[in-house]
Amino acid sequence: MSRRLRATALAGALTLAMSGCGGVGGGGDSGGGSSKGSGALSTMGFGFSDEIAKTRVDAFKKDHPDVQLSITEGAFDEQQFLSAVASGNPPDLVYMDRKLIGTYAKRGSIQPLTDCVEKQQIDMGQYRQAAKDQVTLDGTVYGIPEFSQVRVLYLNETVLKQAGLTADDVNLADWASLPAVNTKLTKVSGGRLSRIGIDPKIPEFLPMWAKADGAEMISADGAKANLTDPKVVEALTTGIKLIQDQGGWGKFKSFRDTFDFFGAENPLAKNQIAAWPMEDWFLNQAAKNSPKAELVVKPFVDRQGKPLTMSSGQAWVLTKGAKNPEAACAFVKQMTATDTWFAAAKARAEARKAANLPFTGVWTGNTAADKKIFDELYRPTGNKRFDDAVATIRAAQDTAFAIPASPAGAEFDKAWTDAVNRVLSGQAQPAEALARAQQEATAALDKAAG
């Protein structure tokens, strides 16, 4: 009796041990046909989050009545995507972060867009170079860029005045001066950090700090890591010091985690931060939630004072085994075309006007679209701070670089991000952590290169 019970317990335990989780498949019918495309077309990773998405999709549906478009809403999910590809039933198109493209392109899960660009006569010259770099591997285009997010330096002038400083005193070209400025701007009350002075935004912006110091963290072909470059070490050391001078990572991060960047109680409105580089989208949030804030936006600069920024964003990719490549190509062409972007921006401007909110523009991966939007649609709000900020961000778009596509992009990212986190948590010194990251990244890149 007891032996049998034990055997049953063991069998049950082993079954429990082996239990796992399943993937998700996609769906779609065959299609194809005319140059405009027809039949079923499915996408993954895209959603109708706002009028920008909806207007563009509506435009495609109107011009392509023969295409039955099926958009599976929700963010890109690696597991779902791979399961769909492995099951031989992938969506036609996937909307994904551009930095993932190299990995998937190298594995052959997404298709080169050479034919697509040629047949649909997509003008690749209209897209921003930094965005194109991220979707190009070994000279072949694998994605069509969508938005273009850049980073600029946000300054809270209210806080600067309280500290007896001006926006010019926060000089990112002069790294030696930053600790003193940081100390003046940081506020500690009752042993708790109550205002961040300068947030260097590391790990995520380390490539931009390194670039400002003249170093590329990865080679232009995405095949060689360069994490032990003394300039990368110097960039990391500079960022780490700014955080350590504010009480260390634990206090700094836990305070920053309480921020609500999307609400009326944002750190700018509550004077919880003085200076920080951040993506351009924060300007829209600030205009919407804190129109009276004393915000100054400056370009991020290199050590010579030359404007510099890091670009990122999404792209449309065509999956391996896509059943309706023709309609898919027609879709991405229209979604990223100048006129479509313009119509979407117009819808955004009208929505903002109806809500009595300022329209601060739309920044896309298409230079022609941005020019048309800002020349013909955008009107200064009358709030000089925000109008100057829009001009700064617009100019920054032309100074952008991007981390190039890499066959082991995800592993490269993890290697250097982990290194920075190890330094932040006090487990390693910058040089030591980056040396380990270099080893890990090199192993991954070499393996991916085959």
Add this chain to the structure above:
Amino acid sequence: MATTVTPSVPGRRRRTPLARREARWAYVFLAPWIVGFLVLTAGPMVASLWLSFTEYDVINAPRWSGLDNYRQLVSDPQVARSLGNTVYYTALHVPLVMLISLGLALLLKRVGRWQGFFRTVFYLPVMTPAVAVGILFLLLLNTQDGLINRGLALLGIDGPSWTTDPDWVMPGIVLMSLWSLGSTVIIYLAALQNVPRDLYEAADLDGAGAWARFRHVTLPMISGSLFFTLIVNTIASLQMFTEVYTMYFGNRQTQNSFDSDAASFYVIYLFQQAFQFLHMGFASAMAWLLFLIILIITAVQVKLSNRFVYYEGEDR
């Protein structure tokens, strides 16, 4: 269901038509589970065993690589690191859950009229989705504004950096894991209520005190339940994934701001290898190593159970 009594005779027993018919129907009713097990569990297990000897990225056909993936298990320091973290977590989590659950169950047993209410209260947290638990505890464990450190501050204790200090990450995760001990409490309560009262009465007559009654009556009588929860909680701990992934790896922002060495669990690293780095063959090898570890630990526990587990009606 009708039962068929067959004479106990040596040699081969002939089954009656009724017994055969009942057996057929039993298989009919079992068929959905059997098919499900073969297609959804056994099949994938066999496939993953084969894939563990290949280089497979999900997209291209697997390429036979022999023992390469198993060699990499030994040479990849992150495997040892994540396995160490997982074992450390298990060693903290399982005894704590069992002790606290037993304490709560003993208290519940004495509550009387309010037992139903408290049983519900203790079990409710189990109903919280794991992802929500991860997000909730990220807020609760915030160094500066988290409820836990605020509570400690009231006692004059300067709370640690639960999510950023590598030494405190794991204790923070263990703390979070106690959120869902309700199911263990319910199992123990059921076991405690099944202990025959006459055993306690006999112990009383023998002059046994509270501790002696607990030690010599309660513990042996609920040892089967203790053993069951030991095995189940050990396996669950070794497979820890969802809550920690949500807290420390779930999105770009968390990935970019936490020390992933300190929070890296074995199954999380397995998942990253499979779905982020597309090394499905290596991930399969990792899965089989975990299976072996669980098999060995469970076998040891079963073996040791001979000494401390008592099943009612069993000769000892």
